Structure formats: structure tokens, C-alpha cells
Amino acid sequence: MTEQLRLMAVHAHPDDESSKGAATMAKYVSEGVDVLVVTCTGGERGSILNPKLQGNRYIEENIHEVRRKEMDEARGILGVKQEWLGFVDSGLPEGDPLPPLPEGCFALEDVDKAAGELVRKIRSFRPQVITTYDENGGYPHPDHIMTHKITMVAFEGAADTEKYPESEYGQAWQARKVYYNQGFNRPRTVALHEALLERGLESPYGEWLERWKTFQRAERTLTTFVPCADFFETRDRALIAHATQIDPDGGWFHVPMEIQKEVWPTEEYELAKSLVDTSLPEDDLFAGVREQA
DSSP: OOSOOEEEEEESSTTHHHHSSHHHHHHHHHTTOEEEEEEEEOOTTOOOOOTTTTTOHHHHHTHHHHHHHHHHHHHHHHTOEEEEEEEOOOOOOOSSSOOOOOTTOGGGSOHHHHHHHHHHHHHHHOOSEEEEOOTTOSSOOHHHHHHHHHHHHHHHHTTOTTTSOHHHHOSOOOOSEEEEEOOSOHHHHHHHHHHHHHTTOOOTTHHHHHHHHHHTOOOOOOOEEEEOGGGHHHHHHHHHHOTTTOOTTSGGGOSOHHHHHHHOOEEEEEEEEESSOOOSSBSOTTTTTTTTO
């Protein structure tokens, strides 16, 4: 290999990078891969989910600044680079019918124009591999769905000098592969659930699995299983750094680490597009790319 390997992870909010693919990124950083997280919004409309911090007036009044500081701490723990795309959090609408999205938010931006901002990042960083969310956003948050839309447009658009002229957006670049994060998948959930019950331990996943049945959630195609158990602790430390979003005593951390490493030592992805030859299933996001580098 002669060319530097570069991975770009495109996420909607600060904390998404630590809950989706964090151990994978830390693993690649340890191997000398250049990793950049692009965060589309500042998470300004995110609720304070950690009950220990709810009611804190300073945090409530300065949530944007607080979340930026949390992001910086998590970035340092993972060892990645991180840049903001600069859009405003759309919030998660609730109710029936759903209320309209707030004016000026990320999810209401023109897709091609917003993708142009990501094109600038891609052309500057020149990643061979990009990760993002599937068309459902992983879950139906409007910012996650918008993140999917602009990433897929930018994956193609970064090489399209007619749509995004080099004079305005920088020198053209074509990434080789784009993946969807699929860490919250049924096979993993079932495996951990059963492992806990077999050991006489309480499982936090029973209700999840029942909801899966109720809503008949479509199974995604898992194509890529990245071994990264040695970095699960790093992942958890990065997630805990997002203190407004994560309760360190909450459900995220109920499965003992030794069980996680034994039962399901990988993070999973769905290969969405590839311009290189690769054989499925993969154990490396750079499969087919390393041979060309």
C-alpha cells in the first residue's frame, strides 16, 4: 500500500459518531488510517437525556456550546478528526399529527445545495470510504434521513464537475465505497439477548425484540463485519463523553463487556455502493481499496 487510507463518517448530530461505528473508527485510527467525522448539525434541539443533568439551567441555556465541548472530548478519545457542516438541528417531531419542522432547520434545506457543502469536505479530505445512514436514517429522525440524502448525492457529486464546479467546490474526487451503519441489527440483538438469559442475567433487549415483531421492521443486508472488540471500551468512553445525551448507568451499558466481546465482537455495515471489486461478506471497510492504494 502506498496511498494513505482515509475514512469519512458522516453523522447527523454530536454523539452519533460515538454510538454508530465508534469502535471501527478507533480501530482504523490505531492502524494509521486518517479518519474524519463530519457532523451535519450542532444538536441544538436535542433533549437532555441524562436524568442527572436534567434541570441544569446552564446546560439548558447553552446546549449548543455544551454539545460542541462534548464532541471535542469524544473526538479526542476516538483519535479522529472532526468538522462541522454547519446546519441547524431539526429536532425530533412528536405527536399525531406531527408538527411542522422548524424554519431554517437541516431537514428543510435543499438537498443538492446542502450536499454541496459535503462535497467540499469530500474533495478536501479525499476519502476512499464513506459511512452514513440508510434511507430510513437508521431510525426515522428527519436529520438522519437528510444526512443519508446529502451523503448519497455528495458521493456522486464530488466527482461531478458540472454539477459542482471545481472553481467553487475544489478539485474533483471519487470515493470508492459508501456504507450504511447497521450496528442496531436484529442478529446482534438476539445473540446478546440470548447470551444474557443463558447466563441468568437480565436482558435490556426483550422489549426491543417485541417492538421489532410489532412493527415488522425490515431486515437489512449485513455485508461487512469489522472485528473491533479491542476498542469497545474506547467506544463507551467516547459515548459517555456526550454527558447530556447518555446516562452512564443506563441501558447502553447493561451488557457486561466480556459478554459483548465473546458473543458479538464486530460492528456491522451494509455496503451501499462500491466502485471496486470485493467479495461479500467483508471484514474490512477498505476491502478492494487496499489492493488499489
